[in-house]
Amino acid sequence: MSRWSVYVPTEKVPWNLARVVHLHRRAGFAATWLELQRDLADGPERAVSRLLNGTSRSEGVPEDFEALSATISCAALCAGDPGRLKAWWIYRCLFTPDPLGERLTLMWHNHFATSLVKVTNRSAMHQQNQRLRQYARGEFGTLLAAMLEDPALLVWLDATENRPGHPNENLAREVLELFSLGIGHYSEDDIREAARALTGLEIQDGIARLDLPRHDGGLKTIFGKSGAFRPRDLLDLLISHPATSERLAWRLCREFCGENAVDPRAIKELADGLRANRLRIDWAVETILRSELFYDASNLHCRVADPASFLLSLLRALECCDPPPSTLALADALRSAGLDLFVPPNVGGWPGGRAWLSTRTVLARGKAIVDLAYGRLHSSTVPIDPQPLLERHRGGESLPDQVRFLGTLFWGDIDHRLVDELSHAARDEADRPSQLRRVLILMLTRSQAHLH
Amino acid sequence: MFNRRSFLGRSALISLTPLAPGFLSRSLASEPVRSDERVLVVLQLDGGNDGLNTVIPFADENYARVRRRLHIPTANVLKLDGNVGLHPAMKSAAEMVHEGRLTIVQGVGYPNPDRSHFRSMAIWHQGRPDAEENSGYGWLGRALDSTRNTPRAAADAVSVGGQTVPRALWGRRSQVVSFNREAELMLPPEWTPTSSGAAAPPENDELMSYAERVVDRSYQTARQLGEQTKGAARLSARSYPSTELARQLALISLMIKTEIGARVYYLSQPGYDTHAAQQGDHERLLRTLSEALKAFLDDLAAAKLHDRVVLLAFSEFGRRVEENESVGTDHGTAGPVLLAGPAAIGGLVGGHPSLTDLDHGDLKMSVDFRAIYASLLQDWLQIPSDAVGLGRFRCPPLFQRT
Numbered sequence: 001m002s003r004w005s006v007y008v009p010t011e012k013v014p015w016n017l018a019r020v021v022h023l024h025r026r027a028g029f030a031a032t033w034l035e036l037q038r039d040l041a042d043g044p045e046r047a048v049s050r051l052l053n054g055t056s057r058s059e060g061v062p063e064d065f066e067a068l069s070a071t072i073s074c075a076a077l078c079a080g081d082p083g084r085l086k087a088w089w090i091y092r093c094l095f096t097p098d099p100l101g102e103r104l105t106l107m108w109h110n111h112f113a114t115s116l117v118k119v120t121n122r123s124a125m126h127q128q129n130q131r132l133r134q135y136a137r138g139e140f141g142t143l144l145a146a147m148l149e150d151p152a153l154l155v156w157l158d159a160t161e162n163r164p165g166h167p168n169e170n171l172a173r174e175v176l177e178l179f180s181l182g183i184g185h186y187s188e189d190d191i192r193e194a195a196r197a198l199t200g201l202e203i204q205d206g207i208a209r210l211d212l213p214r215h216d217g218g219l220k221t222i223f224g225k226s227g228a229f230r231p232r233d234l235l236d237l238l239i240s241h242p243a244t245s246e247r248l249a250w251r252l253c254r255e256f257c258g259e260n261a262v263d264p265r266a267i268k269e270l271a272d273g274l275r276a277n278r279l280r281i282d283w284a285v286e287t288i289l290r291s292e293l294f295y296d297a298s299n300l301h302c303r304v305a306d307p308a309s310f311l312l313s314l315l316r317a318l319e320c321c322d323p324p325p326s327t328l329a330l331a332d333a334l335r336s337a338g339l340d341l342f343v344p345p346n347v348g349g350w351p352g353g354r355a356w357l358s359t360r361t362v363l364a365r366g367k368a369i370v371d372l373a374y375g376r377l378h379s380s381t382v383p384i385d386p387q388p389l390l391e392r393h394r395g396g397e398s399l400p401d402q403v404r405f406l407g408t409l410f411w412g413d414i415d416h417r418l419v420d421e422l423s424h425a426a427r428d429e430a431d432r433p434s435q436l437r438r439v440l441i442l443m444l445t446r447s448q449a450h451l452h
Numbered sequence: 453m454f455n456r457r458s459f460l461g462r463s464a465l466i467s468l469t470p471l472a473p474g475f476l477s478r479s480l481a482s483e484p485v486r487s488d489e490r491v492l493v494v495l496q497l498d499g500g501n502d503g504l505n506t507v508i509p510f511a512d513e514n515y516a517r518v519r520r521r522l523h524i525p526t527a528n529v530l531k532l533d534g535n536v537g538l539h540p541a542m543k544s545a546a547e548m549v550h551e552g553r554l555t556i557v558q559g560v561g562y563p564n565p566d567r568s569h570f571r572s573m574a575i576w577h578q579g580r581p582d583a584e585e586n587s588g589y590g591w592l593g594r595a596l597d598s599t600r601n602t603p604r605a606a607a608d609a610v611s612v613g614g615q616t617v618p619r620a621l622w623g624r625r626s627q628v629v630s631f632n633r634e635a636e637l638m639l640p641p642e643w644t645p646t647s648s649g650a651a652a653p654p655e656n657d658e659l660m661s662y663a664e665r666v667v668d669r670s671y672q673t674a675r676q677l678g679e680q681t682k683g684a685a686r687l688s689a690r691s692y693p694s695t696e697l698a699r700q701l702a703l704i705s706l707m708i709k710t711e712i713g714a715r716v717y718y719l720s721q722p723g724y725d726t727h728a729a730q731q732g733d734h735e736r737l738l739r740t741l742s743e744a745l746k747a748f749l750d751d752l753a754a755a756k757l758h759d760r761v762v763l764l765a766f767s768e769f770g771r772r773v774e775e776n777e778s779v780g781t782d783h784g785t786a787g788p789v790l791l792a793g794p795a796a797i798g799g800l801v802g803g804h805p806s807l808t809d810l811d812h813g814d815l816k817m818s819v820d821f822r823a824i825y826a827s828l829l830q831d832w833l834q835i836p837s838d839a840v841g842l843g844r845f846r847c848p849p850l851f852q853r854t
Contacts (some may be wrong), residue, residue, distance in 0.1 A: 161728045161778040169782050170727045177568050188567065188812070259659050302659055336636075338616065345616075348570050354662055355616040358630040362670035363639070370643045445645060447667040451659065 003266035004273070007044055007292045015044055018412030019295050025452040026256050026303065027051045027289055028099030030313030032059055033393045033409055048289045052282070054098030060321055061097045068095075077123055085122055086341040087327035089129065090334070093312050094321055104136040104281070105129065106308060107255045109341075112147050112179060113349035114156045116342040124152040124206065125342055140248055140279035141239040144179065148198075148231055149208040157347070159201045164216035167195035174347050175238070182250075185243035186223070193220040197229040245271040245279060252281070256288050258302030258452075259353065266293060304356045305452040307337035311368055313452075314444065315377075317409050319389055325377045333371065336364035357450060366445045373437045385433040386440065399423045399432070403439055410443070490795075490833055491708055493701075493717045493763040494592070494620065497741070499725030500569065501767035502734060503787030504815070506542075507556055507804065511535045514807040522730060522775045532556075536804050541739035544746035545790075552798035553749055553758075554790060555850065557824060559805040561786035561817030565769060569725070569783075572768040577620040579825050579842050591840060592716050593623025595829050598839040607673075609716040610707060612700045618718050624657065629673055629714075632700075638674075645671035692751070697721045698744040705751045708761060715833060724767060728778035741765070745792050758794055762832055765790040766821070772813055786817035789824060791850060795832070801848050823847035 009015035020039045024031040028051060031039070035058055039047035050056040062068055072091055076084035093102045109132060116125050128150050135143040147153050154160060157171040172195035176186045186194075200215025201208055210231060220229045222237055229237070238244055249270040253262040270284060277283040288294055305313070311333060315321055331341065338361045344350055368377070375382045386406065390396065395405030400423045407414025426438040443449065505522060509515050510529045529537035530546035536558075538546045548554035562581050566572045574583040579591035589597075596608040609621045611630040621628045639645070692698040697719075704717045723737050745763065752758040770787030786805055805815040823845035826837040831851045 158728050158778065161780075163777045165777050168727050168776055168778050168780070173568070173783075177570075183568055183571055304659070304663070345614075346569070351616055354659070357663060357666045358611075358617045358628075359666075359670045359673055360631050360636050362667050363636065363674055366643065366645060366671075367640060370640050374640075374642060441643065445643075445667075447660070447663040450663055450667070 003263070003269050003293060004287050004291045006290050007295045009044065013292070013295060013297075015040070016412070017408060018300065019044075020047065021410070021412035022295070022300055022452075023047060023051070023289070024056070025305070025309065025313055026294075028056060028103060029093055029309060030317045030410075031056070032316060032319055033389075034058060036409075044290070044295070048286070051100045051289065052286055054096075054101060056099065057097050060095065060316070060319070062095055065095055065097060073126060077126060082116060082122060082342070083328055083331050085116075085126060086331035086334075089341055090308075090312070090327040090330045091324075093308065094315065094324070094327075100285070101133060101136060103255070104285070105133045106306075107251070108132040108136055108143070110344065110349035110352070111251060112150075112153060113344035113347050114152050115344055115346075119152045119155050121152070121155075124155070127206075128152040129342075137282040137285070138280065140244070140274075140281055141235065143281075144238065145232070145235055147179065148175070148201075148235060151203045151206055151208050154201055154203060154208055159198065160203060162195060162199050162201070163214060164196070164199050167192070167199055167216070169195045171195070171198055171201075175234075178348060180238040180247065181241055181243040182247040185241070190222050193222045193229075194234055196220050197222065197234040198231055201231065239279065242271070242275065245274040248274055248279060248281075249284065252284050252288060254352070256285070257294065258299050259304075261296070261299035261302060262293065301448070301451045303452050304353055305450055306350070306352060306356055307334045307339040307361070307365065309452055310337070310365060310450065311372075314369075314372065314410070318384070318386065320372075320378070320384060323378065323380060325372075326379055329371070329377050333364070333368040333377070337361045337368065338364070362450075365450070369441055369444045373441050383433070383437060384440070386436045387433060399426065399435055399439075402436065403443075406436075406439065406443065411448070489713070489715070489760065491715055491717065491761045492592075492828060492833055493704060493719070493761060495763055495765040496573075496618070496718070496720040497724050497737075497765060497767040498720050498722040499767070500572075500769045500771055500783055501724045501737075501787060502726060502730065502781050502784075503767075503770040504773065504781075505730075505734060506539055506738060507532075507536050507558060507788045508539065509536050509804040509807065512804070512807055518774045518807060520775065521779050522781070532800060536800065539735070539738050541735045542742040545742040548746060548749065548792070549799060553794050554745070554792050555796040555798050556800050557789045557791070557819055557847070557850070558800065558802040559786050559815065559818035560766070560789045560821050560824065561769070561815075561819075562821055563817075565785040565811075565814065565817070567769060567783035567785070569768060574619065576766060576768055576821060577618060579822055579840065588619070588622075589624065590618070590620035590622045591825055591842065592620050592718075593626050593628075594840045595833070595835050595837075596621075596626035596716065597623040599835055607714045609718065610704070610714045612703055612717065612719045613696075614720055618720075621716065621718055627669060629669070645674060692747040693740070693743045695740045695744060697740050698747055701744050701748040702751070705748060705755075708752070708757060709755055726771070726780050727776070727782060728780040730775075730780040745790075749792060749794075760795075761793050762795055762828070763790075763792040764824070764828060765792065770815060773807060773810060773815060774813060785811065785814040787815075789821070795851060797850055797852055801850065819847045820845040824850065827851070 017036060017040055020036050069092055073088045076088045096102055114128060119125055131146050131150060135146050157174055158168050159171045162168040162171060169191055172191050176191060176194060177183055196216045197220055200211045202211045217228055219226055227233060249267045253267055274284055293299060315325060338356060371377050373384050375384060390402050390405060396402045400419050403419045403422050404414055422439050422442055425442055426435040429435040429438050505524060508524055508529050510526045511534060516523045524539060528540045530540060530542060531537035532549055545554055562575060575581055577590050578588050592609060607629040608626040609628045611617045611621055611628055613632045617628050617630045692702045700719045721741060726733050749758055752761055766789045767787055769783055769785055771781035771784040775781050802819055809816060822842040824847060826842050827850045829835045829837040829840060
């Protein structure tokens with residue numbers, strides 16, 4: 001009995017707004033009210049297809065998005081401030097027609113964690129980011145190959161210092177331990193031999209190539225197989241090793257599913273499926289997003305939202321991206337909350353999960369919410385007023401009705417006692433916009449707001 | 453040459469606010485601080501410190517052979533006895549050894565050493581060689597959990613710097629406050645976060661309970677800061693070197709002085725993963741470490757608190773005996789552990805590992821790190837180490853008196 005059988009709505013597991021919100025929060029950066037209603041009406045199959053095809057956003061996407069993105073990244077690379085490159089990526093997350101693509105790019109950035117602090121060449125970091133985006137959904141082997149030729153990654157892991165005689169094992173170790181097989185599936189000898197296979201990589205004019213005279217051309221034995229392995233050969237060994245498919249399955253489940261939602265059998269089954277599908281990432285993503293497991297109660301509200309999901313989802317849902325918020329301010333807010341884009345803490349990436357919540361980061365998230373409410377994330381600095389949004393979508397007249405609308409917009413569902421509690425807490429504010437601001441702050445700084 | 457593990461923050465001039473961080477004052481409900489309450493500060497040297505070039509076996513003829521370009525000339529070694537001495541950048545540390553304020557335990561490791569940063573660090577954090585990388589409670593978290601029968605302190609442990617709370621501090625119930633600068637705990641005026649108002653969340657391991665606890669505690673800490681800074685006391689800041697490590701130790705010293713009741717502090721010094729061009733980087737790191745430790749101990753001594761504090765400095769592994777082709781070293785195994793503070797026994801403990809009797813080119817350990825953990829818990833913090841599941845390992849005595 002497959003652990004990944006396709007979800008079909010039933011009475012016990014209905015296709016309701018909570019599940020539509022759940023899908024958009026996990027696979028994208030939330031959705032607007034109209035997008036939610038559309039997908040609620042159309043059913044899960046079409047909703048998921050839209051996310052997979054990059055057609056899920058019906059509003060807020062500029063017509064010439066890619067051209068605008070290119071302009072912004074160009075300006076970011078010319079500017080002195082590395083913050084602009086982070087701001088560019090946030091721009092993409094907010095305005096792309098394909099939020100799933102940006103999500104996957106972020107996942108790969110975490111997987112092949114490379115830091116601007118050491119790499120320093122922002123253009124190389126930007127190009128790595130573009131490569132991650134380009135190969136995010138295809139065969140994992142293609143992505144891994146691209147990374148083994150990526151100048152930023154190679155500099156990061158001292159690849160060019162790796163010479164015949166006494167190899168520098170940095171690149172080899174991280175490729176085996178983090179990027180492909182995972183711990184426990186190789187020996188120290190494998191690492192030493194893999195390091196030999198990776199000697200001779202050099203970067204010229206921003207392009208990586210294998211310099212044969214500086215490559216150790218001798219016989220190597222890796223995973224019990226022998227040959228005069230070069231980087232491409234090592235790559236083939238890694239891709240065909242079953243542990244890689246398992247690590248890939250684990251990574252994807254971690255990205256889209258919550259704590260304890262996926263058992264080891266399910267991961268193994270997904271890994272088997274990946275191997276039967278040439279390690280195609282899009283096959284696995286589709287399998288996950290269409291599955292019963294994904295929509296099961298045990299997978300709802302059980303994933304700690306990373307700072308990008310947390311904050312950018314709120315902006316989209318509240319439809320306050322026109323005029324656009326300050327992406328520089330957002331980059332700063334994300335950094336305070338523990339997600340400094342392009343600057344992972346180390347090559348292992350961001351640990352994620354419960355590690356996103358600590359005193360500092362919880363307070364940073366709260367401050368970001370307050371900043372949002374008081375307009376400090378927008379250059380206009382006008383405090384937010386949700387009333388136009390409420391009018392547009394007929395969110396109700398009384399404060400409790402409006403609170404209920406907002407709760408439904410963010411979470412798909414809200415307990416009536418919480419509605420009462422929030423309405424009561426805001427009653428002393430001077431006017432309705434102030435009341436709504438207080439409600440937003442109270443709502444979005446609750447612990448449940450951090451669990452997607 | 454910069455390396456991937458480090459990202460040294462800005463080394464700003466020390467600008468300690470003269471305000472006491474009153475937010476960390478004990479709430480009225482908890483017990484008064486005992487004047488002899490002891491503190492453990494754990495300093496994690498991130499990346500795998502090259503022990504062989506830190507505590508140098510200058511009298512061993514093999515040393516110059518295995519480190520052709522990286523070896524420190526005998527004349528420059530700061531000799532501690534007839535066999536070993538410290539790297540020349542560690543002048544302050546050498547003085548402290550001679551003064552009895554610094555203890556060096558040699559050859560520390562664990563069986564079947566793991567050379568993965570993440571795996572080995574997980575083993576040190578959890579005090580278990582079968583440590584799961586992404587789960588499991590920390591040795592300090594478990595130790596603090598076992599003492600949880602008194603009303604709540606503001607915090608059991610404080611984690612300074614870094615982006616996440618180190619796993620060593622993760623416990624089922626123990627409370628950890630993490631921050632890097634006091635400014636992070638200051639709130640905008642429009643926001644007075646309230647606790648959930650409901651009864652304290654259940655102390656189970658469910659994600660929701662966890663989230664509620666962390667969120668509640670964060671808001672509580674911030675509220676107390678808001679209240680306390682209104683009646684702030686002025687404390688003079690001693691001079692510390694202008695490095696990030698020293699700044700963090702100064703912050704810890706300040707918190708110890710204001711008697712918040714936390715028994716454990718945790719911080720890291722990144723940068724030790726010296727795979728290439730090790731010489732300059734390692735020298736800088738060791739100098740920073742040595743001077744920061746001295747400033748910290750001198751500060752505590754002036755405040756008459758130095759008898760109450762012991763600092764443990766460790767690294768997830770040492771490095772290979774032979775240097776690599778990039779004038780650096782790759783991941784190794786056993787290494788030295790430092791204990792700073794006059795309460796520790798002082799001087800050298802154990803002998804330097806042999807440079808010829810090796811394990812696949814790596815040093816063999818003679819002291820299991822769990823023995824050091826057990827002694828720190830049992831003999832220093834007076835928390836029974838049996839409850840923490842560290843196993844029974846022995847090492848020579850580390851403290852003057854228990």
